[in-house]
Amino acid sequence: MNLLRTCVLGLALLGATPALAVQPGEVLSDPALEARARALSKELRCMVCQNQSIDDSDAPLARDLRLLVRERLVAGDSDAKVVDFLTARYGEFVLLKPRFSASTALLWLAPLLALIAGAFGFGYALRRRSSPRDSANLTEPALTAAERARVTELLRGSGQ
């Protein structure tokens, strides 16, 4: 989004021709509309490609979708309506950023859950350790017999 706004700004400053589309022929004459089209394109998946947005892809289907997005925008649809239109046609698969729903709740909450679980885990472990009951265990682990023998040997060695 930022990139796009800056692009538009940069172009406006340079007074260049508004060639902002993925293919020169696809450009809309209205820069604001074109900027919206590109922002939308980055969020839509090219379904025949491997993990590419229609903005990045050279595939014919991606081109068709880009044109379709622009067609809807020119017809006066809002961004949300365009997305709805495409989702109705191609399913949720077309969205690179899935909508929050029962089946994606876990996905969207994962970062927060990981953070909370981690914070509780660390908090619990640290609190337990700072309680006096456990302070007795804070000594270094005891040496095994073999290690004690080696220590004696090393100490004797350095004393030479």
Added chain:
Amino acid sequence: MIAEIGHYALVLALGLALIQSAVPLIGARLHDDTLMAVAGPTALAQFAFIAVAFAALAACYVASDFSVVNVFENSHSAKPLIYKITGVWGNHEGSMLLWVLILALFGALVALAGGNLPATLKANVLAVQSWVGAAFLLFILGTSNPFLRIAEAPFEGRDLNPILQDIGLAVHPPLLYLGYVGLSISFSFAIAALIEGRIDAAWARWVRPWTLAAWMFLTLGVAMGSYWAYYELGWGGWWFWDPVENASLMPWLAATALLHSAVVMEKRNALKVWTILLAILAFSLSLIGTFLVRSGVLTSVHTFASDPTRGVFILAILILFIGGGLALYAWRAPMLKQGGLFAPISREGALVFNNLFLTAACATVFVGTLYPLALEALTGDKISVGAPFFNLTFGPLFVPILLAMPFGPLLAWKRGDALGAAQRLIAAAGLAVVAIVAVFAFNGGGPVLAPFGIGLAVFAITGAVTDLVERTGLLRVAPAVAWTRARGLPRSAWGTAIAHFGVGLTLLGIVSESTWGIERIVSLKPSDVVSMRSYDLAFEGLTTRQGPNYRQLTARFIVRHDGQILDVMEPSKRTFATRNTSTTEAALLSRGASQLYISLGDTNADGSVSVRIYHKPLVLFIWLGAVVMVIGGLLSLSDRRLRVGAPRPARKASLQPAE
């Protein structure tokens, strides 16, 4: 004949791996020195035999021996020599062979450099290392044998995927594998410690250099992969949140966390249980990465060479090692004694904070990458999780890490002084605020994210400098004293500051490129001029020429800066007849850390050609920052303290009888 020698060597390596998996373990159990001593020589021999197998395959490629299926499918006699050699690992079988080669290399290095390890620990580590080796050798011999022959040898090979015919293939996979597989050492150490049931600060001191080395390779590998995608794929992006990229990012995040938690363990004998878990997880993520890439469960731009039937085998390996490792952890970890108390505001606390957010970020990438697969398997619903999701979730998790990063090194161990650290960071914070205001003014309002991103990067960079200034007392004492102090600082302190500086640099590149990068997509006819910022690019025309195994269409641009001729840029497109595919070779012109980038599109019916031109300010900082991080890692690795567990004379005394 050569292929058969390779095949035979691989079988022998498997035999050795099986011996190494069992005998030293029994020896460690019985405290039998003879049995434990088997580990070292078998590790070396295993490496030698895998190296022979690898050399044999390379020889088949160089000689274009098309009676070997693998060579026939992935090579071509007209291919330049360098790509014949890199083509060895440009396919599934060969890359798995490289994987076990590096695994065996690390095993051999432990056998050679582990003279000061306690005998039982060394035996257990090498045995565990060999479990992994045996599993993957079995996988190669059973499902992915690179030495299979064709009864009637074809006359010509099918050639390597043209995208892979690039110097990037020579560098990126080996580096990445050195990182991926290097984490196996941390894993083996963790499992060995769990088997022995004891772990101490010395353990962390042994593990840290290996983790650090793996992390450095991983950092370089990921950065190199990103730069390769940037110039080869031709649409100017450098990170696509592709599942395969995520597969390399996850181990990197885990390794970064492990690196930091191992410091706490080494210095303060705390966070042991957590460090062990991280070591297991980091390598598990490497295995998962291998699984994702090699099994073909993902359909992504990177999956050129995959076969779903092999997925089951790798999945079995995955379950065995991750499941087994975690089960062992659940059983033995509670027995490990904890040590080293600390207050929440302390160096340890800061490192815990770092670990918390890094692992949360890692978990986010993990869930985002695997969620579509899991959902489809469970419900049949197909969804996509792409860049917009990751930008929205991963970004916010990294901001606290970057904000806290300058504080960490300024806090004391055990109990830190947050206010004191904040006061020492006032200059850095001030500069960051100045940067925010300046960027905000320069942008004339605009998006708020950009100024804060730049501010954060400036804070990270100046924070790293503050750390060094504080440690040397540069502004408080005489320069000569500061110089002496600077020389007396442990290398690891320099390493920390420099690596953190690199993080800031990378962030600066990312924010700057994504905020001020401009893009033009135009159709050009000869003598057309495109103006971009202060550059004028004059299109001269198209030429074609014949390469060794492709035809190349080249566009010529004269670049002028403020009217002065600066340079010539020649983006091109290569068409490979053997596979009927083409690649774009973008032209890059670096000016300082910024770049002009031209990528050639299709030629149109009216004789014009579609071209994408980008100006990317400070884009090189993204990768330069990674290189700086690695330099920090190198400095830290050269710290004497990391290499020696005990004072020098004692080490020598213990080395001689052991060898």
